[in-house]
Amino acid sequence: MSRIWAWRAKFYDVCEGSQLRRGPHKAALFQEMSGRVLFEAVGTGVDIQHFPPGRDITAIDISDEMLRRARPRAERYRGRLELVRMDAQHLSFPDECFDTVVTACTMCSVPDPHRALREIHRVLRPGGQLLMFEHVRSRNRVLGLALDLMTIWTRWSGTEMNRDTLRNVQAAGFCITRVESVYLDIILSIRAEKMEKLRRPASARGKHGDVVRI
Numbered sequence: 001m002s003r004i005w006a007w008r009a010k011f012y013d014v015c016e017g018s019q020l021r022r023g024p025h026k027a028a029l030f031q032e033m034s035g036r037v038l039f040e041a042v043g044t045g046v047d048i049q050h051f052p053p054g055r056d057i058t059a060i061d062i063s064d065e066m067l068r069r070a071r072p073r074a075e076r077y078r079g080r081l082e083l084v085r086m087d088a089q090h091l092s093f094p095d096e097c098f099d100t101v102v103t104a105c106t107m108c109s110v111p112d113p114h115r116a117l118r119e120i121h122r123v124l125r126p127g128g129q130l131l132m133f134e135h136v137r138s139r140n141r142v143l144g145l146a147l148d149l150m151t152i153w154t155r156w157s158g159t160e161m162n163r164d165t166l167r168n169v170q171a172a173g174f175c176i177t178r179v180e181s182v183y184l185d186i187i188l189s190i191r192a193e194k195m196e197k198l199r200r201p202a203s204a205r206g207k208h209g210d211v212v213r214i
């Protein structure tokens with residue numbers, strides 16, 4: 001699959017890198033990055049211009065060719081920005097080491113979004129935030145079907161247009177705190193949180209056993 005992305009990297013900025021419509025929405029979302037940040041699927045780095053200055057960001061991508069093109073943009077960033085080749089489905093970071101994880105057109109690109117989201121959940125600290133800019137399957141029946149049909153064609157180039165990302169995020173154990181529409185209900189700006197660990201204190205263990213935040 002990374003061969004496909006190496007090939008797409010050559011045309012990415014021309015075909016899909018236009019930030020005219022989406023740029024301000026991405027910038028508003030990225031503004032919320034705080035603490036130690038993991039950015040997933042940096043591609044050719046078109047998103048870097050929207051990063052707020054002064055952050056501490058590790059940005060990953062599976063494709064060497066994408067990362068090679070992202071490098072000059074990363075060098076111009078006014079903050080700490082490290083580029084690393086890594087598969088979002090198999091992160092080599094320790095548990096709970098990031099305060100924020102950001103994705104941008106990532107969940108439509110990774111082969112297994114469930115696994116990628118479980119990995120994000122693992123590396124994010126309890127209470128940490130997940131910021132996502134993603135295109136998803138529409139809940140409108142006609143649009144949803146149109147996206148299903150489009151995916152038959154786009155799948156060969158690595159893009160799944162019809163993923164139920166909101167449901168997948170919840171299934172991975174996140175609490176969704178905000179969803180904003182950027183284009184219909186297809187391109188979404190999402191904020192979610194990794195819930196604090198829950199434990200049942202000895203004093204509260206009863207028939208129905210309350211749980212408390214720690």
Ligand SMILES: C[S@@+](CC[C@H](N)C(=O)[O-])C[C@H]1O[C@@H](n2cnc3c(N)ncnc32)[C@H](O)[C@@H]1O
Nearest residue numbers: 005041043061062063066087088104105109110
């Ligand atoms: C549609 S591009 C998104 C690039 C950029 N974030 C944007 O919004 O324009 C998807 C990116 O995901 C990367 N990618 C695909 N599968 C991946 C994986 N398993 N792990 C990490 N990155 C992956 C591709 O190399 C590509 O750069």
